[in-house]
Amino acid sequence: MSAYLNTRVSLHSSRLWQTTDFQSLLGAADESVPQVLTERGLGTLAAGYTDNDPRSLEARIIALLLEETLILIRPLVGNERAFITYWTQRFEISNVKTLLRGKLAGELAATLLPRLTPMGAFARLDLHELALVEDIAELLRKLEAGPYADIVRLARRAFEASHDLFTLDAALDRSYFEGLAHRARALEATAGAAFRRLMASLIDRTNLIWLLRYRFNYGLPPAQVYYLMVIAHYGLSPDRLRQLSALESVEEVVAALPSQLRGSLHGSTDIPGLFAHLETMAADTAYGVLHSGAPAIARAFAYLILRELDLRDVRAVLRGRHLGLQRDAIGMALRRTHEGGL
Amino acid sequence: MFRPEPMLKLRLLMLGSEAQDAALLLARAGSFCPAALAPVELQESSASDYREIWLEARARLDKLLEHFNNLPEVDLPAGAEAPNRADLEELNDWLKEVWTDCHTAHEAELRADEEHRHLETVEATLNRLAHLDVDLGPLLRPDGLLNINIGSLPSGSVERMRDALGITGHLLSVFDHDLDQSYAVIAGPHQRADEVRGLLAQAGWRELTIPPELRSHPDATREWLIQERARIDATIATQCYLMGSCRQHYLDRLLEARVRLALARPLAEAALTGVRSQGALAALTGWVPRSELADVRARLDAVFHGRYWLSVEEPAAMEARAVPSLVRYPRWLQPFVPLVKSYGVPRYGELDPTLPFALFYLLLFGAMFGDVGHGAVILVLSLGLYRRMGRTVWVGLSAGLVSMLFGVFYGSVFGYEDLLPALWLSPMHHPGQVLTLAVTFGAAFIALTLLVNTRNKLAAGQIAEACFDSTGLAGLVFYLGAVGGAASLAGYAYGKPSAVLALIGLTTVAAYKWNETRAGFGERLLVTSIETLETGIKLFANTLSFMRVAAFSLNHAALALAVFTLAAGMGHAGHWLTIVLGNVIIIVLEGGIVAIQALRLMYYEGFSRFFSGDGTEFVPLRLTNPGTV
Numbered sequence: 001m002s003a004y005l006n007t008r009v010s011l012h013s014s015r016l017w018q019t020t021d022f023q024s025l026l027g028a029a030d031e032s033v034p035q036v037l038t039e040r041g042l043g044t045l046a047a048g049y050t051d052n053d054p055r056s057l058e059a060r061i062i063a064l065l066l067e068e069t070l071i072l073i074r075p076l077v078g079n080e081r082a083f084i085t086y087w088t089q090r091f092e093i094s095n096v097k098t099l100l101r102g103k104l105a106g107e108l109a110a111t112l113l114p115r116l117t118p119m120g121a122f123a124r125l126d127l128h129e130l131a132l133v134e135d136i137a138e139l140l141r142k143l144e145a146g147p148y149a150d151i152v153r154l155a156r157r158a159f160e161a162s163h164d165l166f167t168l169d170a171a172l173d174r175s176y177f178e179g180l181a182h183r184a185r186a187l188e189a190t191a192g193a194a195f196r197r198l199m200a201s202l203i204d205r206t207n208l209i210w211l212l213r214y215r216f217n218y219g220l221p222p223a224q225v226y227y228l229m230v231i232a233h234y235g236l237s238p239d240r241l242r243q244l245s246a247l248e249s250v251e252e253v254v255a256a257l258p259s260q261l262r263g264s265l266h267g268s269t270d271i272p273g274l275f276a277h278l279e280t281m282a283a284d285t286a287y288g289v290l291h292s293g294a295p296a297i298a299r300a301f302a303y304l305i306l307r308e309l310d311l312r313d314v315r316a317v318l319r320g321r322h323l324g325l326q327r328d329a330i331g332m333a334l335r336r337t338h339e340g341g342l
Numbered sequence: 343m344f345r346p347e348p349m350l351k352l353r354l355l356m357l358g359s360e361a362q363d364a365a366l367l368l369a370r371a372g373s374f375c376p377a378a379l380a381p382v383e384l385q386e387s388s389a390s391d392y393r394e395i396w397l398e399a400r401a402r403l404d405k406l407l408e409h410f411n412n413l414p415e416v417d418l419p420a421g422a423e424a425p426n427r428a429d430l431e432e433l434n435d436w437l438k439e440v441w442t443d444c445h446t447a448h449e450a451e452l453r454a455d456e457e458h459r460h461l462e463t464v465e466a467t468l469n470r471l472a473h474l475d476v477d478l479g480p481l482l483r484p485d486g487l488l489n490i491n492i493g494s495l496p497s498g499s500v501e502r503m504r505d506a507l508g509i510t511g512h513l514l515s516v517f518d519h520d521l522d523q524s525y526a527v528i529a530g531p532h533q534r535a536d537e538v539r540g541l542l543a544q545a546g547w548r549e550l551t552i553p554p555e556l557r558s559h560p561d562a563t564r565e566w567l568i569q570e571r572a573r574i575d576a577t578i579a580t581q582c583y584l585m586g587s588c589r590q591h592y593l594d595r596l597l598e599a600r601v602r603l604a605l606a607r608p609l610a611e612a613a614l615t616g617v618r619s620q621g622a623l624a625a626l627t628g629w630v631p632r633s634e635l636a637d638v639r640a641r642l643d644a645v646f647h648g649r650y651w652l653s654v655e656e657p658a659a660m661e662a663r664a665v666p667s668l669v670r671y672p673r674w675l676q677p678f679v680p681l682v683k684s685y686g687v688p689r690y691g692e693l694d695p696t697l698p699f700a701l702f703y704l705l706l707f708g709a710m711f712g713d714v715g716h717g718a719v720i721l722v723l724s725l726g727l728y729r730r731m732g733r734t735v736w737v738g739l740s741a742g743l744v745s746m747l748f749g750v751f752y753g754s755v756f757g758y759e760d761l762l763p764a765l766w767l768s769p770m771h772h773p774g775q776v777l778t779l780a781v782t783f784g785a786a787f788i789a790l791t792l793l794v795n796t797r798n799k800l801a802a803g804q805i806a807e808a809c810f811d812s813t814g815l816a817g818l819v820f821y822l823g824a825v826g827g828a829a830s831l832a833g834y835a836y837g838k839p840s841a842v843l844a845l846i847g848l849t850t851v852a853a854y855k856w857n858e859t860r861a862g863f864g865e866r867l868l869v870t871s872i873e874t875l876e877t878g879i880k881l882f883a884n885t886l887s888f889m890r891v892a893a894f895s896l897n898h899a900a901l902a903l904a905v906f907t908l909a910a911g912m913g914h915a916g917h918w919l920t921i922v923l924g925n926v927i928i929i930v931l932e933g934g935i936v937a938i939q940a941l942r943l944m945y946y947e948g949f950s951r952f953f954s955g956d957g958t959e960f961v962p963l964r965l966t967n968p969g970t971v
Contacts, residue, residue: 154546156546157496157548158545161543170544223509
């Protein structure tokens with residue numbers, strides 16, 4: 001089965017966009033954008049280009065990702081299948097957050113439902129039923145009785161203690177990523193060092209982004225920041241995270257990072273710049289794994305990461321064009337890694 | 343019975359304020375299937391709002407009914423009218439109020455339960471502290487040097503919490519567990535208490551409130567606990583009373599709400615596809631069987647007295663795939679319908695295969711599992727399961743009867759072939775004859791399916807496909823010629839005419855494939871050759887597939903023989919035990935396999951050739967019992 005998956009991943013990897021593809025999309029006249037998208041295998045995005053609705057674009061991107069994931073998981077069983085399936089569930093967690101925000105704002109089901117992302121074959125929640133609940137308390141109770149009980153239980157406790165939406169969101173995110181790390185651990189023995197590298201890149205990046213944001217943008221105390229980290233024993237160990245959380249400036253945090261991670265940040269000390277470097281680093285890692293002889297599951301995961309980054313860049317270009325931004329400004333916002341930028 | 347009823351496209355225009363009554367009327371008629379057929383001029387969908395309100399109200403009512411279980415059944419009044427949008431909105435608001443009342447009481451009850459559990463832990467804790475003879479007063483004093491918190495948190499968070507607290511110089515010590523909760527004391531420097539506050543909230547920390555008097559006098563615990571318990575019990579009792587009184591207070595109106603929501607359902611359902619509007623005008627659109635049109639008109643006249651405009655049209659040929667299929671079956675045939683529908687719904691205009699399916703399925707089952715005794719057991723078991731499975735047991739009953747009939751033909755009773763003389767032949771003793779018969783039956787069956795497919799294609803206006811394709815008339819001509827040719831090899835006459843017939847059929851199929859393929863010369867040649875070759879191979883393989891009918895009839899006798907051989911080696915008791923167990927295995931195992939094989943033959947050798955199964959089922963608006971709103 002791994003030969004089948006490897007072949008599938010190799011075939012799929014030809015769908016990843018090159019710098020020239022982005023250049024064509026940036027340079028195309030408005031009326032030829034659908035054609036450029038179709039020629040480069042994104043016909044489903046082309047169909048919705050003219051409606052200028054970011055929600056519809058986002059839904060189409062997610063539908064495309066889910067469709068490709070569905071193809072890739074066909075030969076998978078057991079822990080491997082569970083891991084990739086769980087990877088898609090962050091879109092459903094995103095739906096949960098939309099529902100929670102909507103209910104907190106007292107929105108009606110009819111207003112909320114169009115904002116939710118259809119999960120197709122990966123759907124585990126009855127979104128219609130959840131959208132019809134009266135308030136956030138009832139919603140949390142319902143979620144706690146469903147497939148995301150483990151993720152929601154702690155979040156409900158935290159929300160009841162604070163009635164703060166940030167607390168709820170942060171608890172959901174942390175529980176989700178810890179679930180992912182837990183599932184990854186079950187695979188690491190068979191999926192090899194490449195898979196561990198991918199996971200380390202993902203979890204370290206997530207932790208560092210959260211740490212910088214919570215500590216310096218939101219001004220949370222060190223203990224709370226540390227509590228919100230994903231404890232997963234990759235590059236940033238719990239001890240290191242505890243130490244980083246207690247530091248007082250971005251520069252100190254960057255200086256205290258492991259040398260390899262610090263090196264890839266190219267001396268940047270502003271938070272948006274750091275985020276961009278971290279994303280580039282994650283894409284490089286995934287690119288390396290995809291084009292290596294790594295086990296099929298690691299290559300499949302790398303492909304899914306890269307495909308999502310690509311589609312987010314395509315979304316950035318389309319949104320930039322709709323907003324009438326200059327080509328250079330859009331190009332600056334894109335993450336281009338291996339080819340040296342746009 | 344053999345084909346879906348003729349349908350008419352119906353567009354009913356009326357005042358938007360009467361749309362709910364029109365939908366209710368059509369639901370009462372039970373013959374209108376809503377579909378999106380509205381004229382383009384009507385661009386609004388005001389019924390969508392009606393549906394949204396109805397969905398909300400129904401969700402609230404469902405939750406309330408779940409709370410107040412065992413509500414009495416109510417009947418739908420014959421002349422009752424559907425609520426208009428304003429009524430529905432009012433009903434929805436009222437249901438929201440009721441639900442909020444009940445939900446608040448219910449939540450309070452849940453919290454009181456949790457408090458109860460908390461209290462038990464506090465009791466245990468304080469008992470332990472009393473034994474230690476610790477004076478809690480100085481420890482818990484707000485102006486002391488130490489910041490002390492006593493409370494609970496989820497057990498899974500304890501280690502992380504301990505690590506996080508370490509950053510602020512606090513310590514965490516767990517003193518008890520209850521389910522997934524850990525009860526702990528957190529202590530640290532008072533000046534860093536603010537840093538811990540957010541962390542405690544994030545971790546879902548629940549503080550245990552310990553009254554001041556207990557801090558200095560642990561012996562006062564008992565009295566305090568008694569008071570607390572009484573308070574919580576009183577809360578629970580109040581909430582129970584509130585819930586009970588809610589039920590009493592709202593019962594009549596809830597039953598009424600049930601009825602009103604049942605009456606509103608038709609428009610809410612129709613709004614999904616078949617209702618459009620523009621200004622004060624609304625249109626309900628969909629399909630109605632031709633035979634029901636007069637009834638629908640009469641009902642509309644009786645209620646609206648001409649305040650409507652009805653447009654009725656025949657479906658155009660190109661619309662055929664969108665027209666829903668309605669086939670009415672006699673009662674005795676209905677148990678077989680789910681077996682056909684599990685393959686698909688007949689397309690409008692297509693022949694419905696349920697009757698031939700029932701006949702051929704039973705025939706094949708009987709031929710493969712012919713035994714008077716085994717058939718009788720299936721018959722009796724089916725009768726026994728009548729109450730549990732309803733009409734579905736008719737499939738079992740008829741299969742049992744046919745099995746018995748073939749048992750008489752084969753002279754087989756529980757595998758014994760010497761109790762009853764074979765009325766026709768014994769498969770075990772005439773295997774060649776049985777094989778020939780099975781293949782002959784298969785050839786006739788396949789020819790019939792090709793003929794039916796030709797008819798279906800002609801009815802759908804696909805003339806070229808019907809005449810020249812491999813599954814149409816040309817395929818049939820080739821197949822008959824090929825079967826004739828095979829028969830001549832076995833010594834029957836008409837060898838030459840058969841070969842000519844086969845050649846004409848195959849050449850026609852090849853010419854059609856050539857004409858249909860859009861590609862370069864080489865690819866066209868390749869595709870035509872392969873597809874034409876495939877026609878022959880597929881029909882040949884499909885025909886041979888019917889050899890399984892003979893194989894299973896032989897298998898049945900062979901299995902019985904094996905059981906007898908085993909039994910012969912046993913003593914008296916062992917002999918009969920083996921016979922009984924062997925027959926049970928034959929009935930369960932072989933009976934199941936034969937039932938599946940017969941189904942497989944029908945689906946793959948039969949249906950796949952002539953039955954598209956991609957039709958749309960006719961699902962009319964119906965008035966449902968208020969109990970099932």
